[in-house]
Amino acid sequence: MHVFVSFIHLVSAGAGLVSAIPGPSRATQLNERAESCTFTDAAKAIESKTSCSTITLKNIEVPGGETLDLTNLNDDTRVVFEGETTFGYAEWSGPLVSISGTGITVEGAPDSVLNGDGSRWWDGQGSNGGVTKPKFFYAHHLDSSSITGITIKNSPVHVFSIQAKDLMLANITVDNSDGDTQGGHNTDAFDVGESSGITIVGANVKNQDDCLAVNSGENIVFTSGTCSGGHGLSIGSVGGRDDNTVKNVTISDSSVSDSQNGIRIKTVYNATGSVSDITYSNIQLSGITKYGIVIEQDYENGSPTGEPTNGIPITGLAIDEVTGMVEDDATKIYILCGEGSCSDWTWKDVNISGGKASDECENVPEGVSC
Incomplete structure (x- = not known):
């Protein structure tokens, strides 16, 4: 965030006077953030994540071996997933998505989906062996926040890793049903650890491990x-x-x-x-x-x-x-x-x-x- 200081030089008879006018308040600076930004490129979304009060991710393609890194967002940022979010293939531990901050609102637009295309990794061994598989979604240090209405399809392995305070997850769909016949394993939907004040309401889960x-x-x-x-x-x-x-x-x-x-x-x-x-x-x-x-x-x-x-x-x-x-x-x-x-x-x-x-x-x- 830039701090602006203006100097006005006033010269009067017999003396030089320099007066400093303070820059805009924090509230003014926050208002200078764009109200809404729509991204179709993962790298640009990551680069500009603190420049927008609302971040809309539309049909994002995340390269293999990289995280859609929306950590350390400004307070009260809104994140909206639109269309289909997809992920390239790499043998790594992930996560595919990571979001952190305070007062963050994460939403799924109608008919949106985060599609892990997990069959590329599935080998019936999950996290116990075989190829290294990425976890899907880290909600670590996502405090006093909410995740609402998102759909996750075919996670390579574990879906949500939750380490947070006062986080609401509402109307989440996890659909790993393809893994029943294609080797999905250890596809836990919600793993909660080192957390307090977690509420999960209205979840609809089809998977191959703990709901x-x-x-x-x-x-x-x-x-x-x-x-x-x-x-x-x-x-x-x-x-x-x-x-x-x-x-x-x-x-x-x-x-x-x-x-x-x-x-x-x-x-x-x-x-x-x-x-x-x-x-x-x-x-x-x-x-x-x-x-x-x-x-x-x-x-x-x-x-x-x-x-x-x-x-x-x-x-x-x-x-x-x-x-x-x-x-x-x-x-x-x-x-x-x-x-x-x-x-x-x-x-x-x-x-x-x-x-x-x-x-x-x-x-x-x-x-x-x-």
């Missing part, structure tokens, strides 16, 4: 969501990170269909941390192929040890009105807690049909049936 995974953070809400094809609504895995505390999470009024799990809480074997004050309410299940409700304290990156540990207690868990069905060869409820590490649980109106009961549950809290 929601809260790895750390507090005061997090997921409501009115539809999840299909993935691994369910998850807390964790918790443990083994810099921040291993999850507190005050409410997941409500949502459905999980045609997925491995419905509700899942997973803490890492031999790790430390805490999970507390978690509520699942009014969750409808259908077509669940593995577990309707699964809570386990033996997690090791997809290969549970079968031996729970108690370094990450799960306390204050409320499950209320979880209903629906699991497939015939699935398990309705599986609970594997460490000794004394699961307590103060309340379950009400849990009614899951189909499948089978587990005979391998351990350390089930009082008042809870497995």
Whole structure:
């Protein structure tokens, strides 16, 4: 931002007088930003991102191996995606898009789509091997902000990585359904970590991994969501990170269909941390192929040890009105807690049909049936 100082030289009889007139105020300078800029070129949008109060990205093509970098935006900037945003191919970790700032409004125009064309990377291994795949969207340090009405299609791997304070994500569509038959894997829709005040409302997700995974953070809400094809609504895995505390999470009024799990809480074997004050309410299940409700304290990156540990207690868990069905060869409820590490649980109106009961549950809290 330029600072202008004007000097007026006044010469009077017998003396020279120099007077400085201060430049425009900060408010005036901010008003000098263009109100609205439309970009069709990614590089120009990145270069000029602090020059516009509204940034419209129209049919942007982002080169392979590069990020659509809209970090450190001016306060209260509005970002609008129009048309189809596409990304070139490169084997790298991403992200494809990164946005940060305070008071930022991110919107998807009607019929717009951010198309990752993930099949170019999909090999059935996700982030566990094969080609290196880029994560899609970093919402890191995107504080007191909102992301509304955007559609993401065919992410190469994880979709949203959220590390923010007071962020609302509303009416987001994640459609990775092509990955069901083309090798999509680890396509988590919303990974939340080191965050507070996150609200996700009205999400519509079709993917091959967690619809929601809260790895750390507090005061997090997921409501009115539809999840299909993935691994369910998850807390964790918790443990083994810099921040291993999850507190005050409410997941409500949502459905999980045609997925491995419905509700899942997973803490890492031999790790430390805490999970507390978690509520699942009014969750409808259908077509669940593995577990309707699964809570386990033996997690090791997809290969549970079968031996729970108690370094990450799960306390204050409320499950209320979880209903629906699991497939015939699935398990309705599986609970594997460490000794004394699961307590103060309340379950009400849990009614899951189909499948089978587990005979391998351990350390089930009082008042809870497995």
